[in-house]
Amino acid sequence: MNCAALRLSFILTLSCEDQAGIVAAVTTELANLGTNIAESSQHWDRASNRFFMRIAFSAPAWVSADAITKGLAPVVNRFGLSSRLLERSRRPKIVIMVSKFDHALLHLIYQIRVGWLEAEVAAIISNHEDSRETAAWAGIPYHVLPISKENKQEQEGRILAVIEDVGADLVVLARYMQVYSDDLAGRLFGKVINIHHSFLPSFKGARPYHQAFEHGVKLIGATAHYVTAQLDEGPIIEQETERVTHSMSVEDFIATGRDIESRVLARAIKRHLEARVMINGRKTVVFA
Numbered sequence: 462m463n464c465a466a467l468r469l470s471f472i473l474t475l476s477c478e479d480q481a482g483i484v485a486a487v488t489t490e491l492a493n494l495g496t497n498i499a500e501s502s503q504h505w506d507r508a509s510n511r512f513f514m515r516i517a518f519s520a521p522a523w524v525s526a527d528a529i530t531k532g533l534a535p536v537v538n539r540f541g542l543s544s545r546l547l548e549r550s551r552r553p554k555i556v557i558m559v560s561k562f563d564h565a566l567l568h569l570i571y572q573i574r575v576g577w578l579e580a581e582v583a584a585i586i587s588n589h590e591d592s593r594e595t596a597a598w599a600g601i602p603y604h605v606l607p608i609s610k611e612n613k614q615e616q617e618g619r620i621l622a623v624i625e626d627v628g629a630d631l632v633v634l635a636r637y638m639q640v641y642s643d644d645l646a647g648r649l650f651g652k653v654i655n656i657h658h659s660f661l662p663s664f665k666g667a668r669p670y671h672q673a674f675e676h677g678v679k680l681i682g683a684t685a686h687y688v689t690a691q692l693d694e695g696p697i698i699e700q701e702t703e704r705v706t707h708s709m710s711v712e713d714f715i716a717t718g719r720d721i722e723s724r725v726l727a728r729a730i731k732r733h734l735e736a737r738v739m740i741n742g743r744k745t746v747v748f749a
């Protein structure tokens with residue numbers, strides 16, 4: 462009999478103030494629960510004196526998530542752990558938000574189709590009609606929610622309704638060019654990833670390629686980050702840059718940037734969905 466068929470996969474992430482004995486206590490309890498550890502990563506952040514850990518493990522099918530949570534409770538209380546247990550039995554659901562530029566959206570659909578990104582696109586939300594055909598081709602529900610200064614609050618309520626209706630685990634802003642209100646950004650903190658088309662913290666806000674072009678930069682880049690009320694200042698998850706030269710136009714910057722944006726966003730989502738990203742104040746810990 463294939464023993465792997467009778468096991469469930471979990472990921473445990475935890476953080477706390479650094480102190481001795483955390484790894485030993487956690488792994489001992491996991492062993493007592495009959496689990497097999499497949500991957501373990503740790504990081505002590507000197508600046509904040511906080512300890513971060515990510516453990517991927519499998520458990521016999523009769524060991525439920527509740528049993529693991531109960532078994533770990535004494536360790537959680539002893540060390541004051543902030544912990545999260547993720548069961549990897551179902552594909553995570555994502556909602557992708559897009560405006561007019563669809564390169565990042567198309568790249569995500571492709572990476573899911575070829576199996577590199579394990580996720581289900583439960584819905585696409587846009588403030589424009591431009592990606593309706595793409596959604597129909599991919600068999601994904603498409604919600605057009607036009608936005609204006611007058612209807613912003615109502616439109617954001619409809620965004621929330623879609624996210625809640627489909628049970629989204631993550632919202633992806635794939636060049637969605639509208640600023641989330643402080644309320645929406647706050648309510649969804651840690652659950653919304655944006656791709657900004659610059660090497661942050663340079664060139665926040667609108668038209669970063671034009672800003673970069675005017676500054677005569679020799680590198681352009683893209684940054685995937687969690688969305689916060691402070692525009693393009695959320696905890697950074699993934700970045701990449703590429704060289705540019707004086708002979709390139711701003712249109713060349715935009716064309717070069719499309720591939721960088723798509724790759725960076727896809728890597729950030731993959732790492733988030735695998736619980737490899739832990740928020741550490743205004744920064745992140747990203748376990749490879």
Ligand SMILES: Nc1nc2c(c(=O)[nH]1)N[C@@H](CN(C=O)c1ccc(C(=O)N[C@@H](CCC(=O)O)C(=O)O)cc1)CN2
Pocket residue numbers: 634637638639640641642643646655656657658665666667687688689690691692693694695
């Ligand atoms: N609260 C937040 N909302 C959003 C963030 C964020 O970090 N926090 N990221 C943006 C994406 N973005 C850059 O990556 C961005 C989007 C829009 C603008 C902007 O100035 N938009 C104009 C309208 C532009 C248009 O309609 O074409 C505006 O809102 O007045 C700047 C940066 C997503 N939201």
